Amino acid sequence: MSKLGTETTEIISWPEEGVTRVPYQVYMDPSVYEQEQLRIYRGPTWNFLALEAELPQSGDYKTTFVGDTPVVVTRDRDGEIRAFVNRCSHRGATVCMDSCGNTKTFTCVYHAWAFDAKGDLKGVPFRSGVEGKGGMPEDFDTSKHALHKLRIETFCGVIFGSFDPHVMPLQEYLGEKMCGYIRRVFNRPVHVLGYNRQSMNNNWKIYFENVKDSYHASILHTFFSTFGLNRLSQRGGIDMDDTGMHHVSYTYGSSNENEDTYKQANLRSFNSKYKLEDPTMLEGRKEFADGITLAIQSIFPGMVLQQIHNTLAVRQLLPKGPEKCELHWTYFGYEDDDDQMTTMRMKQSNLVGPAGFVSLEDGGVGELVQRGIVRDKDKSSFVEMGGKTVQSQEFRATETSIRGFWKRYRELMGY
Template sequence: MSISKKSAETLTWPEKGESRIPYQVYMDENIYEGEMDKIFRGSTWNYLGLEVEIPNPGDYKTTYVGDTPVVVTRDSNGEIRSFVNRCAHRGATVCMDSCGNTKTFTCVYHAWVYDAQGDLKGVPFKKGVNGQGGMPEGFDQSKLSLQKIKVETYSGIIFGTFDHSMEPLQTYLGDKMCGYLNRIFQKPVKVLGYQRQLMNNNWKLYFENVKDSYHASLLHLFFSTFGVNRLSQKGGIDLDETGRHHVSYTYGSLNEDLEAYKQSDLRSFSSKYTLEDPSLLVGRNEFPDGITLAIQSLFPGMVVQQIHNALAVRHLVPKGIDSCELIWTYLGFEDDDEEMTKIRLKQSNLVGPAGFVSLEDGGIGELVQKGIVGAPHEESFVEMGGTGIESQSFRVTETSIRGFWKHYRHLMGY
């Protein structure tokens, strides 16, 4: 269901602010178009990839900023560059492979050639044939570069922005979020594999879900049944000063108030279930702070996860008002021994499109998308943990969801 342009332009946010979310924002074509312009192509730093994915001059990968296709590459000087994957001539996709190594990029349509910086270097038949045709006098190919994206890196992670006056990346992330990134990217990483997942829901429904820490004990039966994550375990929510970024963290089963959890009579707790292969949850204590589960979201579409020893980056890509794609990049460290790599790969079965845990996350957004049809002027109720936006030393809260909507409203002008 889509809403008319007139209704999008007249959207009035509920008086109760970030604790009430109008369903219209999940189903309006014009709001979606505004998000691509004001958020993803606006004043934000977007996840592009990892330096380890393009280690050598000429290496490249294709990805997205919002729904805009882009190329990320390393030029002959070792500098990381990024540009929109759209020919300046007629708009065709220039780079069609997901990754590779090349000195130049050639559009298959009319063979316009670009270098690793996105500058136009060759136009076939520029002078015409036998003195006929060709480009007009005064044609200046230096003005027809691919649209360039400003790039900065932090802790081996590549970010890009369309706003070339954007504040420095480290300022955008903030000291607190940088600290959590340093915790995971504490030493050189290696990529263990990828998965992609299409979801039939608005991109914001998934990002809300990532920031919703208290659903884990209710929706994810595996989490609670086997003690991977319960709300009775010590943990909390950390927000940056703007509220746009968050971390949810859990310290595991030590000092857990298990009796209180049992007395809650939740369907997600049962002592009768066991794992046929208990080694799935056998790992190593590799983080000295004792945190066994940490989910970090960086506005507008990046997630960094640690679930026991399963490390991954998730990249959320909008595909329309009711569709999005999630790209999982599974990680290990370069100095991992063979046994540690096996542990990470086995525990990666907890997550991903068919993971024991996150299988439900891929479907719950679709249930919401279906449920709100016909109710664009109704709104959600987001008051768990209060109505404020601040870090909290517990996880029965929706504070980080409210933080997301605060920054969203700021950028969108609502």
């Protein structure tokens, strides 16, 4: 056992086996949660904030989070994207209370300090007091009281923010391979079709592991395999960036080869006797020239970009305490979609979201883990499917990208 992580009140003992073991303590310890907010979310990471398509006009804004810090993303008068902490520089009140809108000025309800879309302080009521009495001191300088600004970079219309002024440029952080997969989906202007939000009673990392876990999909999600949408026997693999912190799990469209693997293994997930009452729910079009029908991409620490057939969405994972997290889904299509395509995307989206035919189980299985480990923080999980290394693999019966996550997590956390 190596004893590292000296800044946490309780020391994490990471098992000697390294990334093939995860001490359950990291899913429940409040001091670990605190350190994550500093070292990961306020550290050298880029965090998904919004799509540019959500803020098309000057003055448009959206409220969101980086880790558990509330943040406002805006498009300023010059068309530039900005972001700042949603915390008044006077005495800390939440400045913007709507989830989205358009405004020139953000005025705090408490004492009406007013800020522009850049986050700069523009107005302070009673600055000179009342009838010459009271008011701010002589040396009060509005330029010293802007809202806390984040660094912003966009890639293919996806907006990322960082608290760390020294974080590496976004494209370097994503790496060439991951940029390629983002470009693949955001290949032309998109428009938002809708949103979902869900709350989960588990640590955020349990959900992120689930996203990176291609091994579970055809076993846990019986809908997938029952209707032939995704089987591990289909051609596919895991692609990772050089650090291992991001990943893509990709699957090529239906093929009947190797289906026998399922029959022989007698997995409950192979069952052809069920038929959909309304098969139009799964109707779609082939739209990616590379033939990939399912691509799930994770960007450390909390973004997921999904293409499940014609269902395109970004998921934003937000920690809400050691044993709670939220998932914010943004569904989108392309601006040049015809009505039929939009209808197909909407119908197919029944697969995903909090009550989706497929993703419903992902929202529940995390809580099963959280409940199971409750009294065993000194024990560890076992992550050796597909080997013990962190590397891209041309198969999906593997946990390689989960190991990749923990590799980067440990570096950032000092464990």
